[in-house]
Structures are given as structure tokens and as C-alpha cells.
Amino acid sequence: MNKHRIIPIFIPHVGCPHDCVFCNQAKITGQLRAEYDQITGESVRETIERYLETIDRSQSTVEVSFFGGTFTAISLKKQKELLAAAKKAKSDGCIDFIRLSTRPDYITLPIMDHLKSYGVDIVELGVQSMDEDVLKRSRRGYDKKAVYQASRLIREFGMTLGHQLMIGLPGDTREKDFLSLQESIAMKPDLVRIYPALVIKDTEMEEAFLRGDYQPYGLDEAVEIAALMMQEYEKNDIRVIRIGLQPTEEINENADVIAGPFHPSIRELAESYLLAKRIQESMYEEMEVVIGEKDLSRLYAGGKRYFRPLLEEKKVHVKVVAEKCKNIIEIRPYQERGVL
DSSP: OOEEEEEEEEOOGGGOOOOOTTOOGGGGHHHHHHHHHHOOHHHHHHHHHHHHTTOOGGGEEEEEEEESSOGGGSOHHHHHHHHHHHHHHHHTTSOSEEEEEEOGGGOOHHHHHHHHHTTOOEEEEEEEOSOHHHHHHTTOOOOHHHHHHHHHHHHHTTOEEEEEEEESOTTOOHHHHHHHHHHHHHTOOSEEEEEEOOEETTSHHHHHHHHTSOOOOOHHHHHHHHHHHHHHHHHTTOEEEEESOOOOSSSSTTTTEEESOOOTTHHHHHHHHHHHHHHHTOSOSEEEEEEEGGGHHHHTHHHHTTTGGGGGTSEEEEEEEOOOOSSEEEEEEOOSTTOO
């Protein structure tokens, strides 16, 4: 089975035309410009070559992913320069796929023709919300109609469609999050990322938080909402490829995260919540939970944050088996004989 390997190319947010309340781009424009100028076609080629030195190409599917910015909002000249390097690697058989992310209002027919000509395979849209009031309060600069139009275009061009949703933005509620979920599902994305909103240093959201005008979700609330959204997406055969921002030197506690539901392993917490929920809903007062050894860490994630409270209500015996699986294999009545 081939491993999926990603070669990341980080594009600063210089191209983004809006100043969203959760983003600190405007405050660090000088720093971003310097980083942006260093991203060239040559640097993309060098990054691809460096990563390929450590990848067994015969055993791997390789993807170049342009992360970090609104790719289709940067200058067309820069887009062509960067995409040409990736397209050359793809034409030479060095990589298999090209991925990028952008805003819904920066997907048009000419833009899609341009992306297609450079062999782009996957386009992720920063949807954030499908609630008009939340979009307005977050200063996104588009309405939900733009999301539908962009998603349709990406589909029509035969590309893989990704949605990125942010939960807990100003004006948001769990009801609005689940309405956004249902509208997203209706557009049939192939993959999804769910980001609980964080209060980042030097943003308008930080100012609102310090004034008492905005309160982010707590960790448990964010985990529950993200977990239930993940469950619903997966019921509809839509992959959730990430929950939560990737921890970095800046995106971390005691760094640029001022407040909000930050956790370095928040997806594991969401999976643990769903496992614990399934046990909670079992009809048995005393039960044996059979689970694969690789999934035990999910059940016990966060110092048994969601598993431990169950033990106060029910008698749960965990039997670990060597089977490779995801999720609980079986919940059955407890029988003392043969239980580990």
C-alpha cells in the first residue's frame, strides 16, 4: 500500500485582499512580504528535490501542497512561476498531485482555466461559515452564494474539492455550525478541515475578546462540536483530514494564542469523545469494550478526558486486541471468564 507523502510549500498571506477579524496579516505585512519574496520557482524546485531525497517514490504517492495563503489572490506572475515548477515535477513523474487553497470569491472561470493548465488537482476553499451574519462579522467579504459557485466550478473542472470550516467565530453558535455543516455536505466536498476559532495576538478578535465582546468556545465545547461534525461528514463519505491548526512556534499556548480551544492533539480528543459517546449510549451497565491496540490511545486521549467520567456511571472493562481497525470493534455484556 502506497504511503501518501506531502511536500509543503508555505505561501504567506500577502495576496489576501481582506482583513478578517481572526487574522493578523495586516499587522505583520512587512515580515510577510520578506517571506513572500523568498518563495520563487527555484525555491519550489529545491524544496521538491530535497523532500524527494527521503521518499521511496516506488512506494509513495507524492503531492505538492501550497499552504498558508490565498493562492489565487497573489499576482498572476507569481502564481505561474510557482505552479510551473510544480507542473514540471508532475510532468517528470516526480510527484502525482498539486494542491492549493484559496477563498471562494477568488475562484472564477478564468482562474479555473489557469489552474487546470498548470495541472492543479485539489483546491481547498476557506469556507469558514455558511451563515451570512457570521461571514459579515468576520469580515470575510463574500456571501454563501460565492461558496456554492466556487464549489460548483471546482467540481465542473474535475478537481478534488476541499472545504475548510471554522467553528466559534463572532456571532457563531453550535446551531449555526451544524447548519454550515449541512450546507457543506450538500456541496459534496471530497475532504474537509475543521478549525475551532482561536484568539490570535494582534487581531481584531483579540481586541473584541479583551473588551468582553467576544468569547471563544471552550475546549470541551469545541471538541464536541467538531467531533459530531466529523461523524456526520464521515456518514456522508466525506473525509475529515484535519481538526485544529497545526501547532507551530507561534500557534501555541504561551505564544500567539491568546485564548480559545487550542490543543495540540484536538483530533484525538474528538475521536475519544465519539468513542466515549458510543460507550455511554450502550444499554449495558457492566460491559466489555473490545478495541484494537492502535485505537486505545484514542479512547484514552487527553489523560482519559472523556473516558474517565464513564467509569463513574458504568463498569467498563477494556479488552485490547491486535486487530488493525478504527473505532471500537465491539461492546458486549461483561463476562468475567477470559476477560483481560
